[in-house]
Amino acid sequence: xxxxxxxxxxxxxxxxxxxxxxxxxxxxxxxxxxxxxxxxxxxxxxxxxxxxxxxxxxxxxxxxxxxxxxxxxxxxxxxxxxxxxxxxxxxxxxxxxxxxxxxxxxxxxxxxxxxxxxxxxxxxxxxxxxxxxxxxxxxxxxxxxxxxxxxxxxxxxxxxxxxxxxxxxxxxxxxxxxxxxxxxxxxxxxxxxxxxxxxxxxxxxxxxxxxxxxxxxxxxxxxxxxxxxxxxxxxxxxxxxxxxxxxxxxxxxxxxxxxxxxxxxxxxxxxxxxxxxxxxxxxxxxxxxxxxxxxxxxxxxxxxxxxxxxxxxxxxxxxxxxxxxxxxxxxxxxxxxxxxxxxxxxxxxxxxxxxxxxxxxxxxxxxxxxxxxxxxxxxxxxxxxxxxxxxxxxxxxxxxxxxxxxxxxxxxxxxxxxxxxxxxxxxxxxxxxxxxxxxxxxxxxxxxxxxxxxxxxxxxxxxxxxxxxxxxxxxxxxxxxxxxxxxxxxxxxxxxxxxxxxxxxxxxxxxxxxxxxxxxxxxxxxxxxxxxxxxxxxxxxxxxxxxxxxxxxxxxxxxxxxxxxxxxxxxxxxxxxxxxxxxxxxxxxxxxxxxxxxxxxxxxxxxxxxxxxxxxxxxxxxxxxxxxxxxxxxxxxxxxxxxxxxxxxxxx
Amino acid sequence: xxxxxxxxxxxxxxxxxxxxxxxxxxxxxxxxxxxxxxxxxxxxxxxxxxxxxxxxxxxxxxxxxxxxxxxxxxxxxxxxxxxxxxxxxxxxxxxxxxxxxxxxxxxxxxxxxxxxxxxxxxxxxxxxxxxxxxxxxxxxxxxxxxxxxxxxxxxxxxxxxxxxxxxxxxxxxxxxxxxxxxxxxxxxxxxxxxxxxxxxxxxxxxxxxxxxxxxxxxxxxxxxxxxxxxxxxxxxxxxxxxxxxxxxxxxxxxxxxxxxxxxxxxxxxxxxxxxxxxxxxxxxxxxxxxxxxxxxxx
Numbered sequence: 001x002x003x004x005x006x007x008x009x010x011x012x013x014x015x016x017x018x019x020x021x022x023x024x025x026x027x028x029x030x031x032x033x034x035x036x037x038x039x040x041x042x043x044x045x046x047x048x049x050x051x052x053x054x055x056x057x058x059x060x061x062x063x064x065x066x067x068x069x070x071x072x073x074x075x076x077x078x079x080x081x082x083x084x085x086x087x088x089x090x091x092x093x094x095x096x097x098x099x100x101x102x103x104x105x106x107x108x109x110x111x112x113x114x115x116x117x118x119x120x121x122x123x124x125x126x127x128x129x130x131x132x133x134x135x136x137x138x139x140x141x142x143x144x145x146x147x148x149x150x151x152x153x154x155x156x157x158x159x160x161x162x163x164x165x166x167x168x169x170x171x172x173x174x175x176x177x178x179x180x181x182x183x184x185x186x187x188x189x190x191x192x193x194x195x196x197x198x199x200x201x202x203x204x205x206x207x208x209x210x211x212x213x214x215x216x217x218x219x220x221x222x223x224x225x226x227x228x229x230x231x232x233x234x235x236x237x238x239x240x241x242x243x244x245x246x247x248x249x250x251x252x253x254x255x256x257x258x259x260x261x262x263x264x265x266x267x268x269x270x271x272x273x274x275x276x277x278x279x280x281x282x283x284x285x286x287x288x289x290x291x292x293x294x295x296x297x298x299x300x301x302x303x304x305x306x307x308x309x310x311x312x313x314x315x316x317x318x319x320x321x322x323x324x325x326x327x328x329x330x331x332x333x334x335x336x337x338x339x340x341x342x343x344x345x346x347x348x349x350x351x352x353x354x355x356x357x358x359x360x361x362x363x364x365x366x367x368x369x370x371x372x373x374x375x376x377x378x379x380x381x382x383x384x385x386x387x388x389x390x391x392x393x394x395x396x397x398x399x400x401x402x403x404x405x406x407x408x409x410x411x412x413x414x415x416x417x418x419x420x421x422x423x424x425x426x427x428x429x430x431x432x433x434x435x436x437x438x439x440x441x442x443x444x445x446x447x448x449x450x451x452x453x454x455x456x457x458x459x460x461x462x463x464x465x466x467x468x469x470x471x472x473x474x475x476x477x478x479x480x481x482x483x484x485x486x487x488x489x490x491x492x493x494x495x496x497x498x499x500x501x502x503x504x505x506x507x508x509x510x511x512x513x514x515x516x517x518x519x520x521x522x523x524x525x526x527x528x529x530x531x532x533x534x535x536x537x538x539x540x541x542x543x544x545x546x547x548x549x550x551x552x553x554x555x556x557x558x559x560x561x562x563x564x565x566x567x568x569x570x571x572x573x574x575x576x577x578x579x580x581x582x583x584x585x586x587x588x589x590x591x592x593x594x595x596x597x598x599x600x601x602x603x604x605x606x607x608x609x610x611x612x613x614x615x616x617x618x619x620x621x622x623x624x625x626x627x628x629x630x631x632x633x634x635x636x637x638x639x640x641x642x643x644x645x646x647x648x649x650x651x652x
Numbered sequence: 653x654x655x656x657x658x659x660x661x662x663x664x665x666x667x668x669x670x671x672x673x674x675x676x677x678x679x680x681x682x683x684x685x686x687x688x689x690x691x692x693x694x695x696x697x698x699x700x701x702x703x704x705x706x707x708x709x710x711x712x713x714x715x716x717x718x719x720x721x722x723x724x725x726x727x728x729x730x731x732x733x734x735x736x737x738x739x740x741x742x743x744x745x746x747x748x749x750x751x752x753x754x755x756x757x758x759x760x761x762x763x764x765x766x767x768x769x770x771x772x773x774x775x776x777x778x779x780x781x782x783x784x785x786x787x788x789x790x791x792x793x794x795x796x797x798x799x800x801x802x803x804x805x806x807x808x809x810x811x812x813x814x815x816x817x818x819x820x821x822x823x824x825x826x827x828x829x830x831x832x833x834x835x836x837x838x839x840x841x842x843x844x845x846x847x848x849x850x851x852x853x854x855x856x857x858x859x860x861x862x863x864x865x866x867x868x869x870x871x872x873x874x875x876x877x878x879x880x881x882x883x884x885x886x887x888x889x890x891x892x893x894x895x896x897x898x899x900x901x902x903x904x905x906x907x908x909x910x911x912x913x914x915x916x917x918x919x920x921x922x923x924x925x926x927x928x929x930x931x932x933x934x935x936x937x938x939x940x941x942x943x944x945x946x947x948x949x950x
Contacts (some may be wrong), residue, residue, distance in 0.1 A: 342825030395823075443943075462872050464846050 001127050004036045006062040007120065008053060009067035009098070010044035016103040017042075019112035025068065025098075028117045032124045032129050036060055045075050050082045057086035064127045068096040068120045089132035091577070091637055096123035118650050125649035130643045133577040138616065140226035141325030141383045142568045147218055147507070150178020151550055152542030153330035154200050155557030156564075164566055168322055169204065170232055171214045175279030177201055178332055180358065184363040184370075186550055187410040188440030198278050203449035205280040215285055219319075222600060223509050224616045225537030226325045226573045233320040238286035239272070243310035246274075246282025247443065250302035250311065258290050260367075264357045267367030268370050272302050273429050274313075277365065286311075312422040326537045326567055328560045329521065331507055333498040333543040336397065343458040344389065344494055344648065350375040351472060352459055354389075355404070355411060369487030372418050372491070380490035383415050384474045386456045387427040391497030399518050401497030402547040405431045408495045409440055412449045415493070422489055423449045426456045426476050434551065452485065454478045511538050512599055520546045531560040535619075536573070545648035578637040579618035582626055587611050593624035593633065661777075661785055662724045662731045663691035666700055666738040668886040675930025676886060680734050680779060680917035682929060683738060686795055687787050691732060694723055695922050700811060701745070702737035704853060711758065711883030715744035718759045722770035730775045732782055734915075736812035736885045742776040743817055780884055781820045784832050792835050800837040804943075805917065806878035807833055807840045808869065808892075809847050810885040823847075829914060833882060836921035841876040845869055850888040855895060862904075866891055867899050870907045879941055880910040882917055889913065896936050910938035 007029040008500030011017035022040040029038035041049050044067055056062055065083050069075065072095045080090035098116040106112045142165050146153045149171030157167045169176070180186075181201075183193040204210055213234060219652055239250075254270035260378040269275070271291040274284045292299035293313060303311040305579075338346035338354050346352045352376050353361075360366040361373070374380050385408050391401040408425060416423045430451075432441040445451070454476040463469045464486070471488035478485045500519035501507070508515050513533045514522040521540045524532035531539045541560035542553040567573065582593075582602075591608035594602040601617035602624060604610075611624075611632075625633045634640065669677040684691050697720050699705075701713030721742060724731045733739045749756045750772050763769055783792070807829040814823045821828045824847060830840040850869065851862030869892060873881050883889040893911040900906055911934065919929040926932055926942075 342822050348825075460844055462868070466867065 003063045004061055005032075005034045005064040005066060005123060005124060005127060006053065006056045007032075007035055007038040007059065007066045007068065008044050008049070009038070009040040009116075009120070010049075010067065011040065011042050012069060012099055012103075013043065016069070016099050016116075019103045019106050019109050020098060020116045021109060021113040022116075024113060025116045025120060029066075029068075029120050029124065029177075032121060034064075034128060035124060036062065036480050043071055045078055050078075053079070053082050054086040056508045057083065057088055061094065064130065065093045066096055066120065066123045066127050067093070068098045068116065068123065070099040071097050071101075090135075091133040092127070092130050094123045094127040094130060096120050111456075122646040122650040126642045126646035129639065129645055130637065131639075133636055135577055136575045136615075137572045138224075138340065138575060139572050140568055140570065141228075141323055142166065143322070143324045143601050144564055144568075145170065145218070145228070145230045145322065145324040145327040146330060147327065148178070148330035148332055148542070148544070149173075149204070149212075149214065150330060150332045150542065150553070151180045151197065151200075152332070152553040152557040153178075153328070154197075154204055155554045156328045156541060156561045157204055157210055158200065158207070159558055159561035160564060161207045165209065165565070165568060167207075167210045168230070168232075168324065169210055169212050170216050170218055170230075171212070173275065174215050174237070174283075174285045175201075175275050175281070176204060176212070176214060176384050177276075177278075177280070180550060181276060181278070182363075183359050184366075185410060185414065187406045188434070188436045190410070190413070201278065201280040212281065213320075214281060218507075218510060221327065222617075224575070225535075226567070227616070228327065228537065230322045230324055230327070230494070232320045234320060234324060234511065236288075236317045236402070237283065237313040238288070238311065238313055239283050240310045240312050240315070241281060241283045243308045244283040244306075245308060245310075246284075247307065248274075248284075249305045249307065251284060253301050253305045255299065255301060256290060256292055258287070263360050263367050264325060264354070266360050268359060283310075286313075323627055326339055326539070326564045327511065328539045328541055328557075329507065329511060329513070329544055329563060330540070330542045330557060330560070331504070331544045334501050336401075336496040336499050337635045338389055338496050340396060341389060341473055341494075344386065344492070345459045345461075345472075346494060349459065349461055349472060349492075350488060351380075352485075353459065355407060355493055355495045358411055358415075358493050362418065369420075372415055374490055378490075379419050380415075380421050381419070382422040382424070382471075382487075382489040383419070383491045383493065384424045384426060384459075384472075384487060384489040385411055385415075385493045385495060386459075386474070387425070387495045389438030389494040389496045390453065390499070392428060397497055397499055397518065399547070400431065402431070404495040404497060406434070406437055406440070406549065409444045411493055411495070413490075416447060416449060421490070424474070424489065425449055425451045426454060426474065427451065428453070428455050434549065444650060452476060452478050452479045452487070454485070457484075463488075477607045498543060501544070504544070507544075511535065513538060513540070516546075518546070520544065531556055532561055537567065575616060576620055578620040578635065579615055580613055580620065580622070580633050580635045582611055582613050583632045583634070584608070584610055586630050587615075588630045588632070590629060592627050592629065596623050596627050598623065657781075658688045658690050660690045660692065660729055662727045662729045662780070663693045664697055664700070664720060664724070664731055664733045664738060664742070665693065666733060666735040666886075669734060672890060673886040673913075676734060676889070676913045676915065679913055679919045679924075679929040682924050683783075683915045683918045683922065684779070687783065687791065688781065689732075689787070690731075692727070694720065694727075694731070696723065700735075700738040700741045702735075702741040706741060706744075711755075713747045714748060714755065715762050717741050718749065718763060718770050719766075719768060721745060721774045721776075722763055722768040724774045725770055730777050730782075732777055732779050734779045734884075734886075736778065736810060737887065739776060739778050740812045740816075743819070746772065746774065746776060747817070755803065759927070768912045774822075774942065778820060778884075780813070780829060783918075784828055789835050789916055792832075792918075796837060796921050798837075798921055800917070800921055802837070802839040803917075804841050804877055804879045805833050805838045806843040806873035806876065806881045807846055807914075808843065808850075808873075808881050808883050808888060810883070810888040811847060811849055811852075812845065813884060827883065829882065832914065833917065838882075838917060838919050841873070841878045843859075843872060843876060843878070849897075850885075850891045852887060852891070855891055858870050859898070862891065863895060863899050863902050866895055867903055867905065867907075868900065870905075870909055872898065873909055874907065878909070879944070880912050880917075880938065881915045882912055884914050893935050908936060908940075910934065910936055910941050929945065
């Protein structure tokens with residue numbers, strides 16, 4: 001049977017029309033074999049444009065359609081729907097990209113037109129060999145996995161759970177709460193972090209639809225959208241969560257104190273501990289590395305004093321397999337390691353601290369009960385705050401960490417309020433971009449804080465004159481005055497930036513998602529799909545995608561929840577049929593493809609000695625097709641016949 | 653004691669090692685002999701292109717540098733330098749030629765005139781790093797003949813050993829010299845100005861500023877109880893040593909701090925004579941120091 005092909009050349013306004021003569025491209029297409037109609041049109045994706053195609057299919061009996069317009073990313077689904085609604089199988093449609101790959105990359109209308117003709121010829125020749133494919137539908141498991149119990153994960157969990165869906169919330173630490181639980185006040189409103197966070201944490205702990213798995217890690221994640229299985233390791237707490245009431249007797253009686261991670265090592269905790277009093281769950285954990293029973297085989301004091309008999313030294317870690325339909329990754333960030341910037345002396349000069357340490361110092365329930373004190377126990381009379389530590393720096397992280405300007409202003413406010421000391425802020429640019437942020441900056445300008453615009457060159461204890469003796473001297477070029485300034489202070493606070501978590505690479509591997517150049521997880525589209533990933537059914541939210549403040553993190557947590565709920569409410573999802581097909585007879589059993597498949601879609605049948613594809617897992621990336629030395633794998637809608645026809649037409 | 657293997661390197665002394673800083677050359681060769689580091693001086697080497705030249709005639713400076721690299725490439729060995737200025741210029745040329753095809757072409761064309769060519773394979777290394785990384789702690793400790801009795805040394809790196817490339821150690825706060833000094837029995841003192849400017853060429857053009865910079869270094873060494881300052885750069889060495897008197901006159905101070913090349917300190921620990929190490933040639937006398945650490949110098 002001879003195909004009847006319709007070709008539609010889109011002007012895309014002037015996007016294509018400016019450098020491509022669309023009329024002559026259509027005319028050229030009319031002369032290609034099997035083409036029965038070719039038209040050019042201003043906006044083919046518009047309603048009248050789509051109507052035109054549908055009419056031609058009905059009236060001229062088209063069997064194949066080619067649209068020459070933009071990249072398939074946005075409008076391939078549009079036109080597939082168009083042809084389908086006129087009764088044609090959507091895979092008998094072929095898109096030719098004459099915008100990104102043609103009109104946008106030339107200023108020469110002659111060249112642009114010639115190139116467009118070649119691309120159209122390729123698509124027309126190829127579409128002859130397109131085959132009708134069927135889209136499979138699979139049901140969506142309504143249960144949701146959320147990884148990370150910071151403010152982002154908490155927000156997502158509550159939104160989803162409130163709608164009646166079941167949430168598995170997995171958190172690495174013994175308690176949820178994340179970084180926000182360590183902050184004192186939040187900018188720009190200066191409301192107390194605990195006051196707004198704790199109620200949400202409690203809701204998570206009590207919610208009937210939330211299964212909270214703290215002190216746990218996701219170690220595996222397999223399946224496909226709507227039907228995943230998460231493998232979760234629950235580390236041994238050595239305290240029975242069912243029996244424990246969180247009375248705290250064990251913590252009081254434990255004889256061993258070690259530096260507290262939650263307090264950045266500024267305070268102590270016991271070997272059996274909750275990171276902080278408001279922890280959710282309230283069940284403590286035993287730190288096996290330090291516990292006297294585990295290290296020396298003695299003590300067991302906690303067991304003796306526990307009124308509920310909840311201490312269980314024999315507890316073992318548990319591996320759980322949980323079926324879920326969707327996942328939200330909200331694993332957050334790490335703070336930049338200030339010790340790397342040697343010239344600021346962190347770790348070498350005792351009164352140089354990080355902003356996170358400052359949060360604990362100024363926190364009412366922190367190690368100094370909210371007093372800002374130097375290492376010698378005295379109150380500082382002068383304080384320097386250094387912005388952009390580790391950020392906007394080609395030596396460390398090139399990007400702006402986004403939150404530091406604002407939290408530095410908050411730091412300045414708090415430190416001034418508490419010590420009445422002289423405060424200096426060293427900044428590169430002041431970025432006060434959010435709602436109420438500029439107003440907060442203005443308030444600080446009036447609060448007797450000295451702002452010095454300049455990147456700090458060094459913090460040193462080498463005095464050059466008697467007034468500098470015994471002080472930390474902050475050296476910076478004041479770029480507004482054009483001079484180098486040396487400011488002697490008692491305390492230096494380094495506003496450390498945000499960076500991807502140490503284990504981001506492992507998490508990305510487990511969930512088969514990508515990371516951007518800076519190491520954060522990569523969203524599907526930076527503007528239009530900020531919480532989606534290239535992996536269907538897996539979403540990202542909060543600072544694991546890039547530095548974010550609390551309002552933005554909460555907004556993303558909500559956005560990811562909405563995406564998940566929309567998927568669940570659809571009840572079933574369509575699976576792209578453009579997947580790989582393995583020809584059993586041609587497969588030589590070389591085992592190259594199972595190793596290469598990024599989605600673990602290919603396994604190896606040892607009995608038959610052939611590679612086997614799980615269709616539902618295949619994303620149609622084509623890696624196996626290219627790698628197969630026997631040519632045993634073909635990808636649907638990207639068959640050799642189609643591709644060779646296209647290449648031949650383009651190059652002739 | 654013999655090393656199991658001899659390490660072979662090409663050696664680029666640079667201009668100052670032939671004149672003002674002969675003692676650096678002497679002590680470096682002596683120490684390398686003892687450590688089984690075979691330094692073969694580069695045949696027909698020329699100026700590295702450092703000092704102010706690279707700022708004014710950049711291309712020509714790279715060309716000078718590339719000629720040395722081209723000669724070294726024939727030897728198929730790593731090129732060892734002792735002057736951090738040479739290190740920086742030669743390394744810079746290596747980097748720039750690799751990254752900039754146009755520069756590479758221009759230089760290749762010029763080199764061809766003298767029947768030379770450079771493919772970019774020479775690794776330029778500083779002697780300090782070679783001693784620490786290639787020889788290592790055990791071999792060094794095995795050669796110690798004199799206890800330095802915790803000689804308190806201010807380890808002074810200067811500006812160019814680690815900057816701009818930071819390939820050897822942390823750019824701003826290196827510790828590699830501290831480590832080596834500890835291995836040979838000396839006691840590096842806290843010296844937070846270890847990478848601060850010595851004044852460099854400013855000593856010729858703006859002496860007041862340069863003297864102030866030298867004073868900062870001397871003052872920091874004294875405050876931290878250093879008995880001498882160890883240097884790795886010929887120019888730092890000269891500014892600290894030859895201008896100490898001027899600093900004293902200018903600021904009314906009384907610094908008398910001996911300045912020693914790091915190779916001289918290792919040489920002392922290895923039991924070489926002061927003469928071999930060129931220690932009699934210094935301008936700020938180190939006699940008092942050696943009287944205190946007497947068994948060192950015998």
